[in-house]
Amino acid sequence: xxxxNFERQIRILDSMIQAFKGLEKAVVGRDIELASKYGxxxxxxxxxxxxxxxxxxxxxxxxxxxxxxxxxxKSNSLDVTEIAFFSAEVVExxxxxxxxxxxxxxxxxxxxxxxxxxxxxxxxxxxxTYFFPQKGQNDNNRSVHSIYDRPLYDQFK
Numbered sequence: 001x002x003x004x005n006f007e008r009q010i011r012i013l014d015s016m017i018q019a020f021k022g023l024e025k026a027v028v029g030r031d032i033e034l035a036s037k038y039g040x041x042x043x044x045x046x047x048x049x050x051x052x053x054x055x056x057x058x059x060x061x062x063x064x065x066x067x068x069x070x071x072x073x074k075s076n077s078l079d080v081t082e083i084a085f086f087s088a089e090v091v092e093x094x095x096x097x098x099x100x101x102x103x104x105x106x107x108x109x110x111x112x113x114x115x116x117x118x119x120x121x122x123x124x125x126x127x128x129t130y131f132f133p134q135k136g137q138n139d140n141n142r143s144v145h146s147i148y149d150r151p152l153y154d155q156f157k
Contacts, residue, residue: 002059002071003079006086009052013093016045020100027107 019041026035056068065071072084 002056002063002083003086005052005056005059006083006090009049009056010086010089010093012045012048012052013090013097016042016049017093017097017100019045020097020104024100024104024107027104 019038023035023038023042026032026038060066060068060071063071063075065074068083068087072080072087
């Protein structure tokens with residue numbers, strides 16, 4: 001029973017990995033329709049994962065255990081090694097899923113930073129995010145202020 005639960009979770013995680021890979025391709029290809037299709041598929045798979053985990057918690061409770069770790073450590077069942085293997089495989093799948101998700105996140109971050117760069121390039125230099133003292137407070141910073149006080153086109157005259 002527990003073994004079947006793990007096998008089902010592994011199949012769902014495989015499907016989720018494929019869905020995230022498809023989402024990654026849709027994001028790169030800027031195919032919004034396909035991206036929303038994969039997003040919906042990922043949401044459905046997430047709900048399935050949640051139900052499988054709830055089912056596993058009930059199975060473990062019925063066997064007298066709170067966690068899979070406790071089951072592996074304290075059970076005398078013959079399938080303990082298989083359950084340990086399946087739980088390691090689930091962790092491996094989750095790690096693979098994390099790598100793919102981080103890749104998608106980095107693509108979005110790059111795109112946002114690139115758009116910001118282009119925006120700054122077109123509009124000109126923006127003041128630094130550092131705080132500069134007001135004029136007259138420190139004469140050493142007066143030259144820095146003069147750069148930011150003038151519009152961009154005046155700097156090149």
